Amino acid sequence: MAEVKKTKGKKMAEVTEVKEVTFDDLELTIAKPVLSADKSVSISGNFSELGTKIQALVDRYKGTELTEDNVSYVKTLKGHFVSLRTGIERERKEYKKVYIEPASKLLDSMCAELQKIVAEGEDALGKQLDAYDQKRKDELTVVLKDYIAGAVSKHGLREEYAEQIVLKKEYYNKTQAEEDSADDIEAQAVELEKKQKEYDSGVLLIKAECEEADFLPDSYIRELQYKGVSEILLEIKADKKTKAEIAEEACPVIGEPETSELEAELKKAEAVSTKESREETRTRVLKVTYKVEQAKLMAKFFKENKIAFEFVN
Numbered sequence: 579m580a581e582v583k584k585t586k587g588k589k590m591a592e593v594t595e596v597k598e599v600t601f602d603d604l605e606l607t608i609a610k611p612v613l614s615a616d617k618s619v620s621i622s623g624n625f626s627e628l629g630t631k632i633q634a635l636v637d638r639y640k641g642t643e644l645t646e647d648n649v650s651y652v653k654t655l656k657g658h659f660v661s662l663r664t665g666i667e668r669e670r671k672e673y674k675k676v677y678i679e680p681a682s683k684l685l686d687s688m689c690a691e692l693q694k695i696v697a698e699g700e701d702a703l704g705k706q707l708d709a710y711d712q713k714r715k716d717e718l719t720v721v722l723k724d725y726i727a728g729a730v731s732k733h734g735l736r737e738e739y740a741e742q743i744v745l746k747k748e749y750y751n752k753t754q755a756e757e758d759s760a761d762d763i764e765a766q767a768v769e770l771e772k773k774q775k776e777y778d779s780g781v782l783l784i785k786a787e788c789e790e791a792d793f794l795p796d797s798y799i800r801e802l803q804y805k806g807v808s809e810i811l812l813e814i815k816a817d818k819k820t821k822a823e824i825a826e827e828a829c830p831v832i833g834e835p836e837t838s839e840l841e842a843e844l845k846k847a848e849a850v851s852t853k854e855s856r857e858e859t860r861t862r863v864l865k866v867t868y869k870v871e872q873a874k875l876m877a878k879f880f881k882e883n884k885i886a887f888e889f890v891n
Contacts, residue, residue, distance in 0.1 A: 601658045604631055606669045611677050632662070715750050722749060725760045729767035739770045780807035787811055791818040794872065824867050 608623035644652060722745055730740040743766050749759040780802055781795075788795040793814065801810050868876060880887050 606666050608673050725763045729764050733767045733771040735770055739774045787814045
């Protein structure tokens with residue numbers, strides 16, 4: 579029993595020793611910032627002293643073995659550390675509020691005013707340089723257009739092809755030689771002349787093929803914008819074949835050609851003797867195969883001959 583009491587007395591002594599700790603002098607103080615001759619800022623305070631004291635407390639109590647007798651005080655001790663942490667943070671914010679933030683805002687304002695003046699000068703000079711460069715480009719454009727006019731005349735380009743010659747961006751580079759730009763314009767004109775000749779040659783082939791079949795060539799010529807000549811010629815040949823097949827179906831030939839119904843009607847008209855019989859009207863169903871561009875010709879024929887007609891389908 580005596581041994582137990584001795585142990586208990588030792589633990590109580592440890593608790594008593596812990597309760598001797600005080601936090602009264604553990605407070606951060608920071609002096610006003612000082613600007614040195616070399617424009618460096620120094621901030622003084624009790625950082626080192628306070629850090630040494632706090633470290634001593636940490637080293638002393640961070641390994642404390644908790645018992646029923648000291649756990650309550652250790653909780654209180656932890657609360658002091660929380661207060662110490664919040665006090666340091668409060669002092670930091672207050673210091674910035676008093677010294678750092680006003681200085682920072684003032685510095686930003688003063689520099690912003692200077693930058694505004696600098697920007698005004700930079701903008702003014704930039705506009706002058708832009709105007710000068712634009713004048714150079716305008717003068718160069720006149721020269722380049724003369725080269726284009728010469729190339730157009732030399733290669734006999736029509737307007738729709740002449741308009742395709744491009745004034746390229748690199749022509750206006752200060753490092754670009756005028757002769758190089760002229761050579762490039764000439765190369766563009768040569769290529770466009772080739773395309774123009776290919777187009778004209780294609781038109782002649784289409785017209786010749788259409789003339790044989792009594793087709794209007796315009797619609798086929800328009801297809802040159804997105805089809806090759808050979809493809810269009812094959813299309814015309816196919817249309818000619820279709821036209822021949824339709825004609826054959828309409829007037830089949832078996833031995834001697836048969837007289838068409840229209841010819842029979844003409845013979846009847848020639849045989850009519852009286853005025854009343856000649857003015858007699860007839861209504862017949864006539865199937866006509868035609869292209870879109872031939873519609874005007876049909877309409878003109880019926881109108882001039884005063885033949886009434888209507889589309890059944």
